[in-house]
Amino acid sequence: MTGLVHVEEVMGTAVVLDLRWAPGEEPPRAEEAVVEAVRCLHEIDRVFSTWRSDSDVSRLRRGEIGLGSCQPTVRAVVQLSVRARRMSAGWFDPWRMPGGFDPTGLVKGWAAREAAARMTGLGVRNVSVNAGGDVCVAGSATGVSAGSWTVGVTDPQRPQTLLTAVTLSDGAVATSGGYERGPLAIDPFTGATVAPLLSATVLGADLAIADALATAATAAGEQSIAWLDAAVGYEAMIVLPDGGVRTTSAWSGAVAGHHPQVA
Amino acid sequence: MSRIRPVRAAGVGLLAGLGLTYPLAQHYTSSGSSAAVTVTSGGVSVQGGQGAPAPTPSTTAGAGAGAGGGAGTGGSAGPGGAAPTRQVLKAAGPTLQTRYGPVQVRVVVIASGGTDRIRSVTAVQLPSGGHSGQISSYAGPQLAQEAIAAQSAKIDTVSGASYTSDGYRRSLQAALVAVRAAEKKAAG
Numbered sequence: 001m002t003g004l005v006h007v008e009e010v011m012g013t014a015v016v017l018d019l020r021w022a023p024g025e026e027p028p029r030a031e032e033a034v035v036e037a038v039r040c041l042h043e044i045d046r047v048f049s050t051w052r053s054d055s056d057v058s059r060l061r062r063g064e065i066g067l068g069s070c071q072p073t074v075r076a077v078v079q080l081s082v083r084a085r086r087m088s089a090g091w092f093d094p095w096r097m098p099g100g101f102d103p104t105g106l107v108k109g110w111a112a113r114e115a116a117a118r119m120t121g122l123g124v125r126n127v128s129v130n131a132g133g134d135v136c137v138a139g140s141a142t143g144v145s146a147g148s149w150t151v152g153v154t155d156p157q158r159p160q161t162l163l164t165a166v167t168l169s170d171g172a173v174a175t176s177g178g179y180e181r182g183p184l185a186i187d188p189f190t191g192a193t194v195a196p197l198l199s200a201t202v203l204g205a206d207l208a209i210a211d212a213l214a215t216a217a218t219a220a221g222e223q224s225i226a227w228l229d230a231a232v233g234y235e236a237m238i239v240l241p242d243g244g245v246r247t248t249s250a251w252s253g254a255v256a257g258h259h260p261q262v263a
Numbered sequence: 264m265s266r267i268r269p270v271r272a273a274g275v276g277l278l279a280g281l282g283l284t285y286p287l288a289q290h291y292t293s294s295g296s297s298a299a300v301t302v303t304s305g306g307v308s309v310q311g312g313q314g315a316p317a318p319t320p321s322t323t324a325g326a327g328a329g330a331g332g333g334a335g336t337g338g339s340a341g342p343g344g345a346a347p348t349r350q351v352l353k354a355a356g357p358t359l360q361t362r363y364g365p366v367q368v369r370v371v372v373i374a375s376g377g378t379d380r381i382r383s384v385t386a387v388q389l390p391s392g393g394h395s396g397q398i399s400s401y402a403g404p405q406l407a408q409e410a411i412a413a414q415s416a417k418i419d420t421v422s423g424a425s426y427t428s429d430g431y432r433r434s435l436q437a438a439l440v441a442v443r444a445a446e447k448k449a450a451g
Contacts, residue, residue: 018419151420
């Protein structure tokens with residue numbers, strides 16, 4: 001297995017770019033692709049960070065500018081947010097966050113997806129982008145076309161171990177939970193800080209949507225299984241406070257089916 | 264929760280201070296790499312890179328894994344001679360004990376013709392014990408996750424709730440201080 005790995009600290013987290021290829025098949029623009037992906041991530045951070053007072057989103061939140069004055073990427077994220085809000089029965093709602101429009105729960109996944117797209121657009125076929133635990137992959141981890149990527153899902157009660165693993169060759173896995181940063185989920189209906197789930201993992205085609213649904217599920221709790229089940233093209237696994245696991249109906253068909261034992 | 268936090272990581276600030284622009288990746292497997300530079304913990308080696316075929320260093324996982332060295336103390340100018348076209352600066356931060364085991368951060372800076380400056384920041388997880396002199400695996404700052412990946416050959420990456428490691432940040436900061444010291448030495 002041959003490849004290229006880069007870790008970038010951006011958006012308050014670490015993003016791992018992992019490019020693979022079969023021996024002798026290095027994409028000619030692999031390094032350029034990494035540079036482009038990194039540039040993309042920082043640009044997204046500049047536009048979307050709610051911690052930077054001069055970002056488009058911060059200015060939008062303060063009412064200094066309208067959506068029309070924002071970067072086109074903001075409008076793209078708004079459209080995705082509308083879709084995620086509908087799919088999550090209102091539990092993902094950037095418009096009901098404290099301080100105004102805050103699409104943070106979707107942006108990290110979207111940024112990773114965009115970074116991956118920049119790289120595949122430059123001829124990189126086998127790549128995974130892991131943005132603080134939100135993962136999107138293309139191609140395979142071995143560099144051969146028949147392969148896939150195996151993505152472990154962290155056990156929220158024992159973060160050094162895995163709950164399960166998912167195998168996919170093109171797609172996304174997002175996990176939200178309070179086990180590393182505390183209960184940061186916000187109930188959009190009450191504005192309260194809540195964490196009725198230990199974690200929520202969503203698998204699907206689009207990491208932006210998967211990230212938003214996982215974020216929303218963390219706030220919504222066990223009831224989220226109903227709308228997660230109805231989300232076409234997405235499957236989910238949630239971990240309840242007592243450690244109980246619930247999945248959507250087709251989840252088991254989507255996962256690798258093996259449970260690696262990790263010390 | 265994907266909560267975007269301010270990018271005030273010590274490493275990022277230092278990198279900005281160094282005027283580094285393009286982060287670039289690091290080959291983690293490489294056949295026939297001729298630009299390998301051994302890095303000792305806390306030390307820095309500077310290599311005038313005429314012999315390197317690729318625009319980035321192909322490092323082999325052979326770095327010394329000693330504990331804790333002070334950053335910024337190494338710094339040895341390479342065989343510069345007549346105006347080296349490339350300069351590879353590498354530094355390893357001190358080994359830090361984290362809840363996931365000993366961790367060390369390695370930084371690579373390439374100055375090419377005085378213009379393109381490229382860096383790679385890589386966290387390496389040392390084998391348990393941490394003193395075998397051989398870095399066993401690549402691990403990103405998502406230490407638990409990458410450690411899992413390293414332990415289970417079937418796992419390529421791990422999805423989990425996000426966090427960043429203070430240990431990673433501290434080691435990164437130390438490594439960058441070392442890089443800066445090496446840059447000054449190389450320039451002087």
